[in-house]
Amino acid sequence: MPRALGPRLALLAALLAGCASGPAPADDDDASGDPDGPWPGGAPAALSLAFDDGDASHLTHGVDLLEERGVAGTFFLTTAWVTDWDAWTAVASAGHELGSHTVVHPDLTSVSDTQLEDELVASKAAIEAETGASVRSIAYPFAAADGRVVEAARAYYDAGRLAHEGTPWNPAEPADPLQLVSTAPITTTTASDLRAELADAVAAGGWLIVQVHGIEDSASGWEPVPRVVYEQLLDDALQQDVWIAPLIEVVDHIEGRGR
Numbered sequence: 001m002p003r004a005l006g007p008r009l010a011l012l013a014a015l016l017a018g019c020a021s022g023p024a025p026a027d028d029d030d031a032s033g034d035p036d037g038p039w040p041g042g043a044p045a046a047l048s049l050a051f052d053d054g055d056a057s058h059l060t061h062g063v064d065l066l067e068e069r070g071v072a073g074t075f076f077l078t079t080a081w082v083t084d085w086d087a088w089t090a091v092a093s094a095g096h097e098l099g100s101h102t103v104v105h106p107d108l109t110s111v112s113d114t115q116l117e118d119e120l121v122a123s124k125a126a127i128e129a130e131t132g133a134s135v136r137s138i139a140y141p142f143a144a145a146d147g148r149v150v151e152a153a154r155a156y157y158d159a160g161r162l163a164h165e166g167t168p169w170n171p172a173e174p175a176d177p178l179q180l181v182s183t184a185p186i187t188t189t190t191a192s193d194l195r196a197e198l199a200d201a202v203a204a205g206g207w208l209i210v211q212v213h214g215i216e217d218s219a220s221g222w223e224p225v226p227r228v229v230y231e232q233l234l235d236d237a238l239q240q241d242v243w244i245a246p247l248i249e250v251v252d253h254i255e256g257r258g259r
């Protein structure tokens, strides 16, 4: 099952690269074995790759780009829009994370308490029933979440993703894993734009989450990001030994550090 081994091989490569680089200060209590920073293998930053809405282009231009490089992403599905559960089951089986993007993609801040609860619960239940995956992350539609929404989501999820108003990356110790910020490249975003945001995250030792909708195909998904731009982001990150992992893996790593 080489497809399933990909992310693990990438992690191993990152661990080996970390072991080989630079002097290591005294060890701390991190069970991951990272001697000198918050991320596994001494990685300079973390990067999560999020795909929203379950667009068909994620299957034709997202999964393959990740798997060619042995890394795993997080695919946030709007369950009422899913037409091919078998395809997403295969994505989960290959080691990627499936997350909720609700049932019908409403602005959760404007729905009733009853609908809010249903959007949170039914989307998670549908993905788990259809694919067998464990769903622990949610991307709030329109990146809209107020205190009521966040607290409702906290009952069912361990990670919640917004967009950003200020800094586009999260610190190594996010204040609230249910209010993670992300950057959202669009069709006109350049590889240089993304390289600069990644460089800022690396300089801060932080965690950059990049959320995209369409990839490459203008007929599938909002503001499709050119494939070549996305590939450059992945290659920039790998070249710098950035730790690339699904949202929930990063949250679990952070929780394991004893936050």
Ligand SMILES: [Zn+2]
Binding pocket: 052, 053, 101, 105, 141, 142
């Ligand atoms: Zn969306």
